[in-house]
Amino acid sequence: MTTPDDRQLAEFRDYLLRYALYRLRDEAAAEEAVQDTLLAAIQAKSGFAAQSSIKTWLTGILKHKIIDAQRKLCRDPFQLDDKLDDEGELSDFDSLFDKTGHWGSDGPRTWANPEAALEQQDFWRVYEECAQRLPKRTAMVFAMRESLGHEIEEICQNLDITATNCSVLLYRARMSLRLCLEKNWFGRED
Amino acid sequence: MNCKEATRYISESMDRPLSTGERLRLRLHLFICHYCSDFSRQAAFLRKVNQQKPKSKP
Numbered sequence: 001m002t003t004p005d006d007r008q009l010a011e012f013r014d015y016l017l018r019y020a021l022y023r024l025r026d027e028a029a030a031e032e033a034v035q036d037t038l039l040a041a042i043q044a045k046s047g048f049a050a051q052s053s054i055k056t057w058l059t060g061i062l063k064h065k066i067i068d069a070q071r072k073l074c075r076d077p078f079q080l081d082d083k084l085d086d087e088g089e090l091s092d093f094d095s096l097f098d099k100t101g102h103w104g105s106d107g108p109r110t111w112a113n114p115e116a117a118l119e120q121q122d123f124w125r126v127y128e129e130c131a132q133r134l135p136k137r138t139a140m141v142f143a144m145r146e147s148l149g150h151e152i153e154e155i156c157q158n159l160d161i162t163a164t165n166c167s168v169l170l171y172r173a174r175m176s177l178r179l180c181l182e183k184n185w186f187g188r189e190d
Numbered sequence: 191m192n193c194k195e196a197t198r199y200i201s202e203s204m205d206r207p208l209s210t211g212e213r214l215r216l217r218l219h220l221f222i223c224h225y226c227s228d229f230s231r232q233a234a235f236l237r238k239v240n241q242q243k244p245k246s247k248p
Contacts, residue, residue: 022243093194101192107225114235118242127239145205146240152205171201178232 004054009041012058019059023066023143025136029073033065040065063148067158070140074159093175108178111186123185130180134173141166142173191219196226200233 016037020030040061041048048057098104117123131139141159144150150158156166191199196219199212208216220227 097192097194101194103193103223103225107193108228108232110224110228111232111235114232118239124243127243143240146237147243149241167202167205170205171198174201174233174236175197177236178229181232181236 004041004045004048006042008054009038009058012055013038015055016058016062020062020066020069023140023147024069024073025132025139025143026069026073029069033062033069036065036068037062070144071158071160073140074137074161092172096175096179109182109187111182114186117185126185127177127181130177130184133180134176138169138173138176141169142177145170191215193219193223193226196220196223197229200226200230204233204237 013034016034017030020033021027024030024033037058041058048054052060096104096106134142137159141155141161144155144158145152152163152166155161156163159166161169196216199208199216202208203213203216220230
């Protein structure tokens with residue numbers, strides 16, 4: 001098999017950009033990660049193993065660049081809009097529970113046929129809007145866990161946060177996203 | 191275990207194995223609480239959404 005030429009590599013730019021943007025949720029950082037990926041690919045064309053497709057190979061490089069970018073974003077003091085309190089009083093969700101810690105009147109409702117939503121374009125738009133509302137670091141940790149399937153230890157190590165921080169952020173993401181989807185999608189009929 | 195704790199354990203169970211005690215208490219709670227059972231299904235659905243997403247719409 002032949003090694004890909006530069007033009008062939010560049011053809012994947014859009015795909016890589018969407019891939020990075022989805023994970024980083026930051027346009028400048030995504031651009032940079034893709035740029036670095038293409039540069040690395042051009043310099044290391046001989047490292048392209050013929051058994052994988054160019055796309056798989058590039059995505060593999062991009063994944064590493066994304067981790068670097070995530071680490072950088074997470075350390076940027078301007079991104080730290082979400083609290084990193086250890087162990088959670090997690091008072092931001094208190095209003096959902098009554099004094100004894102049980103769900104109040106706003107408890108989760110049963111979602112009718114959620115699988116069907118996956119087929120609907122509008123659902124993905126609503127989901128995206130909900131995800132956009134998450135604080136940046138929360139969104140990033142959630143994407144690392146749920147989209148990329150990283151283990152907690154890996155996330156902690158990459159972002160230099162404790163396992164407790166990590167589980168608190170994931171909890172916040174799940175609580176917020178389910179609430180947002182229930183309000184804006186699954187509860188629409190009533 | 192109340193719902194607030196249960197939701198924490200549900201979330202954590204998706205990221206680390208719970209201890210036998212934790213698992214048992216959570217299972218008991220889920221058995222009697224339909225809110226938390228729904229929460230648990232919805233958290234699992236969120237994972238599914240994220241795993242499918244890059245294919246459907248990156």
